[in-house]
Amino acid sequence: MIDALTGVLLIPAVAAALLAVLPGYRLTARLNVLAAFLSFVTAVSLFIVEPVSGPYLLVDDLNKVFIVLTTFVGFTTSAFSASYIGHEIEIGRLTPTYVRFYHAMYQVLMFAMNLALVANNIGLMWVAIEMATLTTVLMVGIYRTHEALEAAWKYFILGSVGIALALFGTILVYMAARPVIGEGLYAMVWTVLVTKAAQFDPALLNVAFVFLLLGYGTKVGLAPLHAWLPDAHAEGPTPISAVLSGLLLNVALYALLRFKMILALNPAALAPGPLMVTMGLISCVFAAFMLYRRRDIKRMFAYSSIEHMGIIVFAFGMGGPLANFAALLHMTMHSLTKSAIFYAVGHIAQVKGTQKIADMGGLTVTNPVLGWGLVLGVVAIAGLPPLGIFMSEFLVVSSTFARAPWLVLILVFGILVGLGGLFLRLNTIVFGEPVGPTAPAQASYVPMFAHLAIVAMAGIYMPPALVTGFQNVARLLG
């Protein structure tokens, strides 16, 4: 029996196998888009008919939101990727063999992320996240330049250490669960763990969570474990930067949230909140300052991702229905906006033939659509009203201010510093005298503006169904 749950796994898996053998860029790029679209439709259908969860796979209100977001951005990115890769083939940066490999890997990555999101077994979830890491390492290194290889190596080493620590944490959770639930499969099933969490040995859970936070936190890109992130974003193909920032960081965060929920149910265990709040704040402020000295456009937006993941982790760490709601909204808005920015940046870098900010200029004059698209994206990501990120940042601040005014002041300081850094660089890129090649971009603007339209829309009006949906999830997160 194939239900929607199997569908979101089966479609990318079959597509990956097909893409690995089919020749021809045009056909495979379209097939890639088609598969991503089908996954998205299947994911949406999860809301209509909820499949039954088993000991391995699970669908609940929390992961539905993540799956739909993942498959949606996966779909739009595949559309962007089709035009991006077309250009890369033209200029000979990628050979047909590598393109075939790239497309197959893209679907493997989608499969791994969906699997991590629907996994009910904490061991299976770990395997899926490892698989996602592995595929992105290969994709980051695909250009095979010095920088790309170095970035991939750094990502591989840091990512593997993170993954290893996360596994140790997972084993410790099993050790804590075993005396209560008994040996075997069910001591690793998340839905069972949650019902019995109150009886687990709190000391063991504490140590487990520290390992999980460090392990999955590396993958979320929290400072000081973020070192791989800017390199991986800057050196890989731009569609992969969009997927990394928009999706993979969320998937790692999702894993962390699942464990946070287990810990929150054990009154004797340490509160996971303060740890997450601290790391979130450090990431936000640190990344905001790092924005100022960036010379590479993709690297700059990678730091902006660290900043926003910091804000999201801060809000989830504060907890409570309101802050969780704000965090969920911010995560959604950030995914959409950041991937839209990377779509613009990808085409800009192709037009200019470089990623150096100093070699860009006057984009609003030479390539008005791209230039103003980027301006809109940066205005959104910096959190200016009336766009969606302003809404979500406002909610983060207002929902936590009463509880921890000093912490929120630090957060707002970070956001403002980041805003300054972004606009300083944006000014160089899009205004002033045109610099460098000014050929028109062969771009598909639809994915970018579709994302920005949703973000702009969310700042003004949110459908009540969406609000209630998010509120349910926020309550679930506690």
Added chain:
Amino acid sequence: MRGITFDIAHMLAGSLVLVSFMQLYQDRLYALLNIYALHALVLAASVAWQAFIQDAPHLYLTAMIALVFKAIIIPVALHRIIVKLGIHREIETVVGVGPAMLLGMGLVALAMVVMLRVTAEADPLAREDLAFALSVVLLGLLMMVTRRNAVSQVIGFMSLENGLVLAATGAKGMPLVVEISIAFSVLIAFIVIGIFLFRIRERFDTVDVQALDRFRGERQ
């Protein structure tokens, strides 16, 4: 639980920590590789013993993977890479042998203090297994940060991973252990041997990570 079976399990896990220490002060790649093979061998024995005392036949598979893949295939392959690249010279260490050993001892003490205190109620075998496993993991991490050479970093990572397998097999009845050990083997084989070392060599004619660092960061 106490008795000869416990003692043997204890001894094997303890030997793994000891071999991890031996890795720390090897300053030649060949020697390091041989010690790593020994590390994997001890792990295989330990896992097989766990399979025997827990009466869990699937763990024999994990032991076989450790024996064939980690103790034989990987060292042989790495050996050939080292010969091909002609890098069987001394390993540069960032921290000297003395400080590295002291740091290692500190980490093991830390692992013991943390794990033994935390797992006071768990059964003694799993408890000490976990403490040893965490020591091996931390020593592997230490090795990764003190070495500059890509091959020795990979060996550090692989010994870290051996510690994780030790922990997973020590946790009695843990599901998916075999799958996880296979996933790790794939991780290592696929990336490290198959692609990275060859690609790095192709581009740099060296596997010294310091050479990679030159291309690091912002392109001016």
